[in-house]
Amino acid sequence: MEIYVYGTGCGAGELIDTALDIGRVTAFVDSSGGCFLGRPVISPEELATRPCDLVIVASRQAEEIGRKLEALGIKPDKLFFLKNHLIPVDRNQNYDIARDVLGDDFVEKLRQSERLIRVPLWTEREKISGPDSENDYVRLKTLEAICGRLAEIPGDLAELGVYRGGFARWLNRLLPDRRLWLFDTFEGFDADEAAGCASGKGFVAAHQNTSVPGVLSVLPHPEMVQIRQGLFPGTAQGLEEERFALVSLDADLEESTFAGLCFFLPRLSCGGFLLLHDYNNPRLPGVKRAFARYEEIHGRQTAVPLCDVNGTLVIMRPLTAP
Numbered sequence: 500m501e502i503y504v505y506g507t508g509c510g511a512g513e514l515i516d517t518a519l520d521i522g523r524v525t526a527f528v529d530s531s532g533g534c535f536l537g538r539p540v541i542s543p544e545e546l547a548t549r550p551c552d553l554v555i556v557a558s559r560q561a562e563e564i565g566r567k568l569e570a571l572g573i574k575p576d577k578l579f580f581l582k583n584h585l586i587p588v589d590r591n592q593n594y595d596i597a598r599d600v601l602g603d604d605f606v607e608k609l610r611q612s613e614r615l616i617r618v619p620l621w622t623e624r625e626k627i628s629g630p631d632s633e634n635d636y637v638r639l640k641t642l643e644a645i646c647g648r649l650a651e652i653p654g655d656l657a658e659l660g661v662y663r664g665g666f667a668r669w670l671n672r673l674l675p676d677r678r679l680w681l682f683d684t685f686e687g688f689d690a691d692e693a694a695g696c697a698s699g700k701g702f703v704a705a706h707q708n709t710s711v712p713g714v715l716s717v718l719p720h721p722e723m724v725q726i727r728q729g730l731f732p733g734t735a736q737g738l739e740e741e742r743f744a745l746v747s748l749d750a751d752l753e754e755s756t757f758a759g760l761c762f763f764l765p766r767l768s769c770g771g772f773l774l775l776h777d778y779n780n781p782r783l784p785g786v787k788r789a790f791a792r793y794e795e796i797h798g799r800q801t802a803v804p805l806c807d808v809n810g811t812l813v814i815m816r817p818l819t820a821p
Contacts, residue, residue, distance in 0.1 A: 500552045500553070500600070501525045501550055501551045501552050501553075502525055502551075502555065502600060503524070503525055503526055503527070503546060504519070504527050504555045505527075505528040505554055505557060506527070506528070506529060506556065506558035507529045507535040507705065507708050508557070508558060508662075508663065509705045509706070510557035510558055510581055510582065510705075511527060511535070511557040511558075511701065511705060512536075512699070512700075512701030512703070513557075513698075513699075513705075514555065514557050514701070515536060515700075515701035516699030516700065516701040517699070518602070518605045519555070519600065519601060521536055521537065521538065521701075523600065525538075526539045526540065527541070528540070528541055528542070529542075530543075531708065535704065536700070536701060536704055543567055543568060543571060544571065546568075547568075547571035552577065552596055553577060553597065553600055554578050555601075556581060557581050557582075558582070559582050559634035561580050561582045565578060565590065575592050576592045577596075578591075578592075579591055579596070579597045583609055583612065589610075594610070626643060626673060627642075627643050627673075634665075634808075635808045635809070636807075637805055637808075638774075638776075638805060638807035641805055641807070641811070641813065642673065642774070643669075643673060645745065645774075645813070646674055646745070649674065649744050649770075649771075649772075652768050652770040652771055653742060654741075654742040654743045654745075654767075654768040655677055655678045655679070655680060655741060655742070656674060656677045656678065656679040656680070656743065656745050656746070657679070657681075657745075657746045657747070657763065658670060658680070658746070658747040658748075658749065659683070659731055659746070659748050659749065660747075660748065660749035660750040660751060660755070661681045661682070661683040661709070661749075662683070663708070663709050663713060663714060663717070664681075664715075665717070666749065666776075667679065667681055667717075667718060667724075667747075668718055670745070671719055671721075671724065672719045672720070674745070675719070675720045675723065676723070677723065677744070677745075678723055678725060679723055679724045679725070680724075680725045680741075681714065681724060681725070681726050681727065682731050682735065683714075683727075683728065684728065684729060685709050685714065685726075685728050686707060686709070687706045687707035687709070688703060688751070688752065692753075692754055692755060693752065695752075696783075698782045698783060702782075711726055731762075732758045732759075735762050741766060742766055742767075743767055744767075744770075744771045745771060745772050746763045746767065746772070746774070747773075747776065748773055748774065748776065749776040751783050751786065752783070752785050752786075753785025753788050753789045754785075754789070756775070756786050756790070757789035757792055757793060760775075760789060760790065761793065764793070764797075764800070764814065764816070767816040768816065769817065769818050769819070770815075772813060772815050772816075773814040773815075774812075774813055774814075775790060775802075775811060775812040775813075776811050777809045777810060777811075778810050778812035779804060779810020779812070780810050783809075800814050801815050801816070802815070803815075
């Protein structure tokens with residue numbers, strides 16, 4: 500059976516770690532080329548010339564990929580979309596082959612996912628809508644609502660754990676007049692810290708597929724961006740006097756997350772927010788442990804958990820803070 504996985508990012512890595520033996524994958528599909536997890540990476544155009552039984556679309560750009568593959572002549576019933584939630588209709592037209600490949604339990608869990616979220620009235624004229632909000636609606640729309648509260652809050656923006664720039668793109672777009680500091684190795688996790696990661700080799704390998712030029716290419720206002728490449732907190736040297744209105748902390752692993760909390764929370768402006776991604780993600784338990792360690796030292800924080808895909812925790816510094 501010829502099985503292809505579209506995407507070489509976190510979705511593909513998680514698929515291999517949790518549901519699909521890499522030995523069953525004929526090739527991955529992406530524009531990057533090269534290899535991923537020991538398998539070749541081919542272009543969509545090359546895929547269209549090959550016989551295939553199933554294309555598992557593991558990328559968040561599901562709508563765009565679906566249209567592209569159909570235009571290349573690949574029948575919709577051969578496409579199986581993993582990112583198949585938060586839309587009114589089921590993208591998948593055929594579950595039979597997916598059941599054979601991934602198993603009944605995996606497919607049934609996907610089929611039972613909630614697909615429709617009622618759109619609140621305030622979003623009608625906002626900037627994140629339609630396919631742009633599809634991957635993680637609650638997280639992105641919460642970000643948009645928070646940005647609307649920052650007009651009188653001084654400080655820069657920052658993200659620790661940038662990956663390919665998907666979330667940084669929205670920070671840059673929603674607050675285009677703010678300086679945005681981006682902290683990442685832009686080469687993947689530190690090897691020593693990643694060695695203790697329970698999420699699997701696919702997860703770690705996926706995070707190596709990034710680069711500074713690639714991130715800058717997706718940002719609408721790159722002139723407002725300051726890149727700090729390398730291991731944190733060393734890359735924060737010289738920024739001790741900076742203040743931040745909004746921080747995205749998406750480091751995934753415990754020690755990097757703890758270092759981010761220790762650096763950014765004391766420098767958060769009164770009325771500012773820190774978004775701690777993966778706080779309730781069972782695959783990344785180190786994030787919650789890091790926050791618990793921080794609260795043991797500094798006391799209870801003002802924080803609200805979100806019901807987004809990976810369990811973000813929104814931490815706020817009150818306006819009355821000293």
